[in-house]
Amino acid sequence: MENVAAPQPKDNMGQPVPRVDGILKVTGGARYPADIKIENPAYGYLVTSSIARGQISNIDTSDALELPGIIDVITYHDFSGQIEKPLMMGGEGGAGYAGSTSRPLHSSKISYDGQIIALVLAETFEAAREAAHIVQVTYKAETPSATLGSDGLKIQAATVVKKSHEDPKVGDAEKAFLEAEFKIDKTYTTPVEHHNPIELFSTSCVWNGAELTVYEPSQTSHGLKFGLAQQLGIDPGNIRVISQYIGGAFGSKGAITERTAIVALAAKKTNRPVKLVISRAQGFSASSYRAETHHRVALSATKDGKLTSLIHEGLELTSRDDAYFVGGTDATSRMYACPNILTKVTIVRADRKTPGFMRAPAEVPYMYALESAMDEMAEKIGMDPVEFRRNNDTMKEPIKGLEYTSRSLMKCYDEAAASFGWDKRNKEPGKMRRGEWLVGHGCATSCYPTLMAPASVRVTFKIDGTALVETAAQDVGTGTYTILAQLAAEQLGIAINKVTVLLGDTKLPPSPVSGGSNVTASVCTALLEACNNLKSKLGNNSGGNLEAQLQKANLKEMDGFAETVAPGAPKAGIDMLHKGVSAIDGGAKLKDRIQFSFGAQFIEVEVHSLTNEIRVPRMVGAFAAGRIMNPRTSRSQLLGGMIGGLGSALLEITEVEKSSARYVNKNLADYEIPVNSDVQQLEIILVSETDTKINPLGIKGLGELGIVGTAAAVSNAVYNATGKRVRSLPIRIDDLIA
Amino acid sequence: MIPFSYSRASTLSDANLQLSAKIASSSFEKGEDKVQAEVQPIAGGTNLADLMKLNVMQPHELVDINQLRLQPDIKAVSSNEENLVLSAFATMSEIANNEIILRDYPMIAQSLQLAASQQIRNMATIGGNILQRTRCAYFRDISFSQCNKRSPGSGCAAITGDSRALAILGTSQDCIATHPGDFSQSMAALEATVTISGKNAKRTIPFSALHKMPGSSPNIETILQPDELIVSLNIPAKPWARRSIYLKIRDRASYAFALTSAAVALDISEGTIKNARIALGGVGTVPWRSIDAEQALKNKVPNDQNFKIAAEAAFKSAKTTEKNAFKLELGKQTLIRALTQVAAMEI
Structure with missing residues (x-):
């Protein structure tokens, strides 16, 4: 029987090798940062604010300090002025590390719900938690602005918030839209979402003289090291970050958060190692989140299905102090051939924590809006939605006329449609039924920019026939250990079980953040060159037996090292790499080409004719992303992405209380994500594609591709089932019941 | 979590005695809400332990009643022509998988199978299940100061807040918290009676009299006294049970x-x-x-x-x-x- 988890490789795909760390993970052998035993730790528990805006007027720790086993309760009185204002990752001018410039424990100021206001340290976790519950805080509260549409917001153009932002446009979209016969003009909204990786946020800090070791699940071990050094004002050379296994991240462990410097300083103050594991509820404010968005999408098309105008206006929320937003019009303005395109992104500042990266941060909300509108436009002109997309498919992006390095969008549509049985769909809503259930089919496009960053790798071949690959890149659960072992084995001509890969430790050569789906392309490029360097140092460029070469040269081992940048990228990126900054580039940002991965998703929903609950019996996704290093781990990434997309379509929403700007449903019973029984048939088709322009191996990356478009495909299917267009996520019973 | 003492009861009378003795020496006053008493029985702990971690409940003493279902005179399910009797100390999965229940009382089996997860059903008892506390977010999160159920007189944040999951029947201006259970609904529908054991006596009441509507005192959820335990649920064998x-x-x-x-x-x-x-x-x-x-x-x-x-x-x-x-x-x-x-x- 075919093993669906291990798809057989097609052209330009590696072998479906099982994860090299799989057995360690399922047997508990993989040590996640909070699992690592540290000597004599003080256990931390946070006290967080219960208002979103105002001042702490008094914080009384006396009762807490009297409990047995309490070591200290640290507030802003202790740490004020001791932690430098963080620099924003990806901020103007480059070199930043943080997800927010918020400075808890600096002053009495409260800027968002759940802000850290004290750290309790105790001999046990339970004692710390008990004490945290009785720290008495009184506030001088001010009325906060909670969300889009609230009073007191500051509204700015994205171009004002971030000078480097451009609103892509071409032609005269307003005029074309006005003159068009067939058009739609709709508003779509997406909610607040939280990553909720199963592994909680944790940090353990151990000082040894001036040297600090930090155990923390991080998507960027070097970013954490340099970010922490900046905040503490110490030499980064004295900091070591260890982050070997990460239990899911999805962006939430990408930028340094407020907790790390606080824990480091607390460990120094108490002269003891400190271990902090943040609760699920407090985790909703410990890192970032996907902020709510509103979109106006206006499309016009000719009767025979050619787009004549595309207008996409995005409205996003961010914090009062930081410039983070996603600006997904970069992607949506370049998906389809269209002579007249107008985009605009507007930013709303509210009394909320700074939002941040969450799986395909820009593409998930913006493509949901565009792909929902594409379905509405296709219906308006009576055209099959797949054919409508085929009519507007292009190998050249319409804004600057740059060529796609490769684009297999319609191949994805055709392979997925065939497997799904799209030809059996009744395009008229409400006409397909299965007993008491209405059945609907929908589809949508997935896309994700192909991004790369500088990376460095050392590979060492030893006389016993084994090899060691060393790089500080992280495996956030995606399979980085496995594909690096595969590539090294292939390049050195040895079996994969002879390769050891070391990751997630700043003692290793620096690698970029595990974000933007760049690591496979970036690190494999460096590993390939490191292997070539090793072989050429042994004088063996033509392959053959490396052991024999070593023996001949009377050597016990030979290493190869490489620091690489993306084709055409400036070498200066390597200097940034050594400062913990990932100079990520690609997608629609390059001057000579445009590079994206694509996919197509088809979804069947059932909606109960009386009670309106929505179930999803079938999902089919086909994806093309250049060279597939490992069809098994790739499928798993795309599977997880589509399940995440299913969650965003039907379940996920963080409720923000309008009066208080507070999150209400901060637990996994009330913040719902799909469970096994929500996912019935889910098929991933890996579409063969070769791209010779992006990097020597032709890797595009696909970690974030699978979640893009799912919500639109579900929404379009719900319309096909019920005849109701719900233009707001998640789509729930409330939206459908009369 | 506040430190607590723990003892294990071996029999029902031992449990009643331990509970009443501990309550007599605690600061509990008659008329207070039983579920906030400083002494609590604990069975599966799937609700109580959660609420203790959240600092919503702060018992100082726990009496473990898990041994009771191992007593030879306690049978998870017994039935005759007139009655179905369920031990309150049986686990949800024991009842859900019982052949008589599956055949003759599909509503009961389904109400258990569709609740929680298998792991929780293996731990939780049906006595505890019918006493489980609301999932209202404002009740479970002590950082919200307003909750009349958690701290009487503080107000209700839910009525104007995130109330999507909350109740529309039996509400008051002080509380709209939903009773979260599934199995309870089958007991209400099938006109069960509840046998309750205290230190001195047993009593049997209609299931419908067990829970109290919030009114102006939503902190008082049942008529149980703090030393009392639910022993069994008795369901009359009626012609509608199979359908x-x-x-x-x-x-x-x-x-x-x-x-x-x-x-x-x-x-x-x-x-x-x-x-x-x-x-x-x-x-x-x-x-x-x-x-x-x-x-x-x-x-x-x-x-x-x-x-x-x-x-x-x-x-x-x-x-x-x-x-x-x-x-x-x-x-x-x-x-x-x-x-x-x-x-x-x-x-």
């Missing part, structure tokens, strides 16, 4: 609390509903038997029109908020769907 279902509507397919649910049993003969038994979940502040809906169906033909009349009757006293207004229509449709399904059952 019964539990229908649960929720956002995701599993592992979620009910938005709405309906526990429905019909006795149909010669094309007429002789008797109906109906309880509604996800919508009430307590397990919600709807005698109005039952009466609307008595001696009626099982058809769509009569089901709609019953659904209207069931929800005529509903009070909604902006966020949970959809539950009114959803609750009606849930009941209609359940009635349609149960009427069509082959028995």
